[in-house]
Amino acid sequence: MVARPRAQGHGGPSMQDVADAAGVSLGTVSNVLNHPAKVGAETARRVRDAIEQLGFVRNDAARSLASGSNSSVGMVLADIENSLFIDFAHGAQEAARSTGLNLLLANAACDMTLQDNYLDLFDESRVTGMLLAPMEDSTAGIARMRAHGRQIVLLNYAPKPGTCCAVLVNNEHVGYLAARHLIDTGRTRLAYIAAHEDYQPVRDRRRGVRAAVDEAGAGVDLEEIDSGGLTTEHGHAVGRALAARDVDQLPDGLVVVTDELANGIIHELHTVAGVQVPKQVAVVGCENNRAAGPAAVLLTAVDMPGRAMGQEAIRLLLDEVVSGKAHRHATVVLEPELVVRASAPRRAAAVPPAQRPALRARPAR
Amino acid sequence: MVARPRAQGHGGPSMQDVADAAGVSLGTVSNVLNHPAKVGAETARRVRDAIEQLGFVRNDAARSLASGSNSSVGMVLADIENSLFIDFAHGAQEAARSTGLNLLLANAACDMTLQDNYLDLFDESRVTGMLLAPMEDSTAGIARMRAHGRQIVLLNYAPKPGTCCAVLVNNEHVGYLAARHLIDTGRTRLAYIAAHEDYQPVRDRRRGVRAAVDEAGAGVDLEEIDSGGLTTEHGHAVGRALAARDVDQLPDGLVVVTDELANGIIHELHTVAGVQVPKQVAVVGCENNRAAGPAAVLLTAVDMPGRAMGQEAIRLLLDEVVSGKAHRHATVVLEPELVVRASAPRRAAAVPPAQRPALRARPAR
DNA sequence: ACGCCAGATTGATGCGCTTCAATCAGGTCG
DNA sequence: CGACCTGATTGAAGCGCATCAATCTGGCGT
Numbered sequence: 112m113v114a115r116p117r118a119q120g121h122g123g124p125s126m127q128d129v130a131d132a133a134g135v136s137l138g139t140v141s142n143v144l145n146h147p148a149k150v151g152a153e154t155a156r157r158v159r160d161a162i163e164q165l166g167f168v169r170n171d172a173a174r175s176l177a178s179g180s181n182s183s184v185g186m187v188l189a190d191i192e193n194s195l196f197i198d199f200a201h202g203a204q205e206a207a208r209s210t211g212l213n214l215l216l217a218n219a220a221c222d223m224t225l226q227d228n229y230l231d232l233f234d235e236s237r238v239t240g241m242l243l244a245p246m247e248d249s250t251a252g253i254a255r256m257r258a259h260g261r262q263i264v265l266l267n268y269a270p271k272p273g274t275c276c277a278v279l280v281n282n283e284h285v286g287y288l289a290a291r292h293l294i295d296t297g298r299t300r301l302a303y304i305a306a307h308e309d310y311q312p313v314r315d316r317r318r319g320v321r322a323a324v325d326e327a328g329a330g331v332d333l334e335e336i337d338s339g340g341l342t343t344e345h346g347h348a349v350g351r352a353l354a355a356r357d358v359d360q361l362p363d364g365l366v367v368v369t370d371e372l373a374n375g376i377i378h379e380l381h382t383v384a385g386v387q388v389p390k391q392v393a394v395v396g397c398e399n400n401r402a403a404g405p406a407a408v409l410l411t412a413v414d415m416p417g418r419a420m421g422q423e424a425i426r427l428l429l430d431e432v433v434s435g436k437a438h439r440h441a442t443v444v445l446e447p448e449l450v451v452r453a454s455a456p457r458r459a460a461a462v463p464p465a466q467r468p469a470l471r472a473r474p475a476r
Numbered sequence: 477m478v479a480r481p482r483a484q485g486h487g488g489p490s491m492q493d494v495a496d497a498a499g500v501s502l503g504t505v506s507n508v509l510n511h512p513a514k515v516g517a518e519t520a521r522r523v524r525d526a527i528e529q530l531g532f533v534r535n536d537a538a539r540s541l542a543s544g545s546n547s548s549v550g551m552v553l554a555d556i557e558n559s560l561f562i563d564f565a566h567g568a569q570e571a572a573r574s575t576g577l578n579l580l581l582a583n584a585a586c587d588m589t590l591q592d593n594y595l596d597l598f599d600e601s602r603v604t605g606m607l608l609a610p611m612e613d614s615t616a617g618i619a620r621m622r623a624h625g626r627q628i629v630l631l632n633y634a635p636k637p638g639t640c641c642a643v644l645v646n647n648e649h650v651g652y653l654a655a656r657h658l659i660d661t662g663r664t665r666l667a668y669i670a671a672h673e674d675y676q677p678v679r680d681r682r683r684g685v686r687a688a689v690d691e692a693g694a695g696v697d698l699e700e701i702d703s704g705g706l707t708t709e710h711g712h713a714v715g716r717a718l719a720a721r722d723v724d725q726l727p728d729g730l731v732v733v734t735d736e737l738a739n740g741i742i743h744e745l746h747t748v749a750g751v752q753v754p755k756q757v758a759v760v761g762c763e764n765n766r767a768a769g770p771a772a773v774l775l776t777a778v779d780m781p782g783r784a785m786g787q788e789a790i791r792l793l794l795d796e797v798v799s800g801k802a803h804r805h806a807t808v809v810l811e812p813e814l815v816v817r818a819s820a821p822r823r824a825a826a827v828p829p830a831q832r833p834a835l836r837a838r839p840a841r
Numbered sequence: 842a843c844g845c846c847a848g849a850t851t852g853a854t855g856c857g858c859t860t861c862a863a864t865c866a867g868g869t870c871g
Numbered sequence: 872c873g874a875c876c877t878g879a880t881t882g883a884a885g886c887g888c889a890t891c892a893a894t895c896t897g898g899c900g901t
Contacts, residue, residue: 172537201585
């Protein structure tokens with residue numbers, strides 16, 4: 112009564128085998144699986160028994176070849192180590208699941224070649240659609256997918272206008288919120304610490320920082336420091352360089368483009384060199400990244416709405432899939448939010464509120 | 477000269493279209509793609525041009541249907557939010573890539589139903605093999621895959637003996653190292669704080685903690701505390717409960733089964749209640765998890781060799797795939813390592829080293 | 842008793858590709 | 872000059888399934 116352990120050479124039992132075992136035709140087996148309403152109760156039962164007995168597993172390749180469709184969407188993540196990308200995946204998963212789609216993840220591990228490999232893999236698999244969260248300009252890959260008629264939604268990276276849908280965070284506002292918080296809490300000598308200028312969000316954040324500083328007027332200075340990279344070690348180097356300065360040359364507020372970098376700086380500044388954070392220098396990070404590594408002073412950071420972005424991406428993708436020709440590419444921009452912790456606490460402002468320019472809902476784009 | 481944007485209804489250009497355009501037969505196009513050596517240089521060029529012109533993308537469904545094989549391995553992760561699982565994925569990715577396999581990831585989001593869905597999805601896709609890192613007993617799913625002849629390697633969860641390959645960390649040693657560190661640094665009133673006893677690693681760690689305590693003899697006590705769960709909030713609750721005790725009832729060393737839980741406890745104890753960590757209570761976590769959330773006192777934790785485990789899993793899978801019938805299931809156990817940080821620092825032991833039992837390489841299993 | 846209809850079932854066709862035996866072209870050697 | 876070999880190319884046979892027109896069955900109305 113046990114499933115005969117057929118040699119798995121070129122595949123286990125097929126639908127035909129099930130049909131034979133159940134004494135029905137191939138088409139009926141297919142109907143049991145795909146259109147149960149069309150099949151009589153008794154027949155269905157016999158077929159299901161046969162499936163069980165034989166240990167039949169339907170062949171998805173044949174299935175999607177014959178039907179020309181496929182229930183998975185492929186998501187390519189530039190860096191799975193980064194919790195922001197995990198949030199994207201999580202949000203996308205939730206949204207995909209509620210529509211019966213399967214979300215397949217692929218990690219490009221910060222390697223464009225791998226990223227392209229995965230795009231092509233999903234392309235060849237004829238997935239229903241794709242999500243891409245890149246770290247570098249991926250125009251070529253996107254164009255290739257679109258040329259093949261594949262739907263793709265970009266996450267956290269603005270597409271070349273009109274080429275595809277995208278979900279972005281208002282990265283300019285990220286920078287703005289960070290700088291504004293420092294200014295509002297009385298800091299006047301700001302520094303923006305960044306690197307990796309080819310990563311779009313990094314550029315955008317800088318614009319926001321500048322906007323906040325400009326808005327604050329003459330009382331606030333901005334210095335820009337190139338960290339040369341975004342790792343903890345780069346942060347250490349920046350921290351050392353800062354700690355070596357005369358006290359009157361030290362910025363009193365740092366906007367750091369990435370949490371990992373920020374934590375590296377704090378470590379060197381606070382723990383190693385004894386420059387007090389936030390007393391002497393306040394630090395704000397820019398992603399609220401859970402994978403930023405441990406820090407002795409909890410980092411105030413601007414939080415990215417990663418989950419919501421992932422969900423929105425699936426929504427856009429679905430719209431594109433169902434609307435077909437009628438679809439118009441859209442770019443959805445979500446707003447970030449400041450999370451205040453110890454490295455740049457809330458505090459009475461140096462200047463009374465009335466004299467500060469009103470906080471705008473968003474910086475101009 | 478541009479690719480005619482063929483209606484993508486039931487698929488773009490097919491190999492036959494390419495063959496027609498290049499003036500060769502279908503088989504030749506296939507050979508250009510799969511056995512280039514068999515094709516003349518000039519012919520190959522013409523075919524490749526045609527492919528380019530038409531924007532041909534080969535249909536992976538048809539491909540794997542016809543060939544009966546598939547170059548991807550599917551990896552199902554119980555919880556992608558957990559950095560340990562990310563490490564598995566990363567290691568597996570590295571190993572898979574170096575063998576030309578594509579690693580597809582799926583996030584079960586701590587949901588057994590979803591996990592089963594993904595197992596079935598990969599099963600139906602006839603992947604070359606599967607990796608599974610579960611959080612609950614998944615015997616049923618594993619058995620199903622194996623009954624279908626699919627190769628599957630288990631990560632961080634011991635399989636029912638003889639059912640499949642597995643890569644484990646010596647979780648007993650994890651507990652042992654944590655407790656041992658506390659004992660070696662002079663703590664005598666330990667507590668093991670855990671929950672979720674159905675998660676195998678949790679059980680194993682407890683055994684290790686016990687072993688270390690037993691080994692230390694009469695001078696060291698162990699108390700067990702059930703946190704009721706593993707979230708930060710559960711940690712807060714435990715922290716509050718501890719903080720409410722009389723000082724002489726307070727343990728002086730905590731082994732906490734999970735970093736997230738540990739950080740929650742530290743927060744409540746140290747930051748809220750003012751019980752000094754590590755001075756009054758030292759805390760050791762058990763995963764060195766990057767996603768454990770921020771903590772005011774950096775957590776000493778036992779590090780899991782996640783990347784190495786992922787790599788090893790792919791290696792086992794490959795062995796199973798190539799050896800076929802000759803394959804014997806294996807379980808590889810990797811050793812953890814203590815990472816000392818502020819929450820349980822290195823310190824002169826209360827007892828001189830000579831009087832302490834020698835540190836064994838591993839606890840007995 | 843006959844025609845008709847709806848629901849259940851069948852069987853044939855094709856999805857796009859790989860594979861492989863068969864064919865073909867062009868040399869080479871005896 | 873013909874037999875023979877090598878390398879390139881072809882054509883046909885499936886792979887396992889979805890789909891759908893065609894067929895069958897039994898029940899109903901008249």
